[in-house]
Amino acid sequence: MNKRLMSITKVFTFDSAHHLNDYEGKCKYTHGHTYKLEVTLKGPIDKNGFVIDFHDLNRIVEDEVISVVDHKYLNDIFDFNPTCELLGLWIWDKMEVSLKRKEYFLEKVVLWETPTSFITIDRKDMV
Template sequence: MKIGKVSITKLFTFDSAHHLIDYNGKCRNIHGHTYKLEITLKGLPDENGLVMDFHDLEAIIENEVLEKVDHKYLNDVFDFNPTCEMIGLWLWEEISKQVQNTRCTLEKLVLWETPTSYITIDRNDME
């Protein structure tokens, strides 16, 4: 069988509050979201047939990334306006650091702020 690169995706959720700075709309007031985060990694399967064990990916994201934002007031966490776009870029940077010494690369990140609104970042955007 031909072995090629494979993408794996895992979903996460976290709850955070924030308000938007210098914004003239409802979001200027403190409010919260249940964010949904989709992470896609790509790589060649190893000798066990895994790009990365889903359990290992979950541990990386939960312990190294989401613990910094879950159930937090994001304006106290970040030194930037915590828009969905900026949170997504921060997540990309943090997750990229965590997977840089693995067999795979971060290919795509989707951050849902609401059930109908999300941002997408893919590897081509960040090169």
């Protein structure tokens, strides 16, 4: 097996509405976003030339994340204030549980709330 590691990234979008609790700005009112989600995995290239097949990564993210949040009111789903930061941590945790193969692992999650505002979670920060 090849010991060199490579990162792969797949990009997704989903639409959700929410409001922020205990917040005095405009976001205290119900509003929506088209979120952009970037999921990056890292691992060695297998005998077929993949870290993970993009199709398989797509299925995991669609099943574990997108199907839960797309076209939903986030305040009805979560017991936390649905900020971009906390939504990103929820995505990280869902993906960590789903990626049980030891050959690759979750390296980074980037969640864009608007075209100019996003959060980044890197493995090195998740101590």
